[in-house]
Amino acid sequence: MHLTRFRFNTARLGSRRLLSSPQMLHAAVLSSFADLPKQRDDGSRVLWRIDSTSRAEIHLYIVSPDKPDLTHLVEQAGWPATGRWETQDYGPFLSRLASGDRWSFRLTANPVHSVRCKDEQPTKWTAHIGHLHQMRWLLQRQERSGFTVLEKTAEKRVTPDRDQHELIVHDQRTLAFRKSGNGKPVTLVTVTYDGLLEVTDPQALRRTLIQGLGRAKAYGCGLMTLAAR
Template sequence: MYLTRFRVNTARPGARRLLGSPQRLHAAVMSSFPCLLPSDAQGATAPSGGPRVLWRLDHRARAEVLLYLVSPDRPDLTHLVEQAGWPALADPETPGWETRPYTPFLDRLTTGDRWSFRLTANPVHTIRRTEGEPRKLTAHLTPVHQMGWLLKRQKDAGFQIVEKPDADRLLPGGTTYKTKTEHHGDRYELTVGDQRSRAFDKPGRSAPSGRKPRPVTLVTVTFEGRLDVTDPQLLRRTLTQGLGRAKAYGCGLLTLAPLARTA
């Protein structure tokens, strides 16, 4: 497994085209692996359900956008450097991206470890407006429900979100209730932000005769916080297979970082 970081040159027209379409960026990411045939690129996962290609965009600032990849094979991002990087500065020693082996880090994970984490995800659920109507997949749009979406998945993902000490909670117990809906806003070391709604065309999507296919609509949010490792094996699976839906479009990649030191 490999972890890769690429800084996008947002001033270039090619970069703006890629950033404007998750479909284009997905195709560009999958083109980084010579071993993948075009027919394999859409799934981006092994037939056995093993590690897959995951990617995520981190918008640190307007002019600082980082692309992260986790992949079973080492990528070649030469084409991305030419389209959306700094090709004049590239050389064999610094080709325009950084790739490091990821497996040694994964192997060191142990129960009880505490990490900072970052995850961009597509929190969704199914609803039925009327009795007998087929259930429809729809996005969670409020931070409370988006947070609940992640909390419901933490056990099966091999981690537990850290709870705040009572002294650090603004609300009594950190949790309030309204119409039987749990609000987690002050209970956990967890924030939800950078909500984005994107609509884009997906090649090959069919529609009734004479009509234009409806675009794919994708709502994403970014979670940040602290977690404890509860099951290293499950967490390794989460880190290499992703969490949630829309993995082909930049969702599901969970990354860990050491906790910031405090004085």
């Protein structure tokens, strides 16, 4: 597995076009590989996420079984003369994960639930809108994903019943575009989670990090990354 980071040159038209279209960016990520990426036997796949620390500093993160070549992105949306991307072997880090480890994490996800308006109608996926529901969506998945979000001490809680975890939900976005090929409209609600976690099942967490969490993985959702606290 490989972890790659690329910085966009936000002054360039190519960057603005890619960042405004999840469909175009999805295609650009897939174009980083000589052969069309396929999900591996271990469930690993290409995952990507956009991180924005400011309007002028926006990064693309990619986790992938194969090493990508981002030359086309440097030419379209980077600094062709001096721009580079960073790719690291992700395997050693994944293999070192151990129960009890504590990490900061970030995840951009598409928190949805299945609803049925009428008994005779089929269920459909509907986005969680409120932050409490979005937070609960992640907390409901933490055990099987191999981690637990740390709880705050009582003195750090703003409200006793709604501020229990070291978890922030922010940057809610509604993405609307059409699928290439069939032209069907797609609308996604995405949010970013930042928090602190403790590893409870290293093998399950490794699966989460290489397989992704939730839906809409082709459009920049599901990639969780860890960082030292």
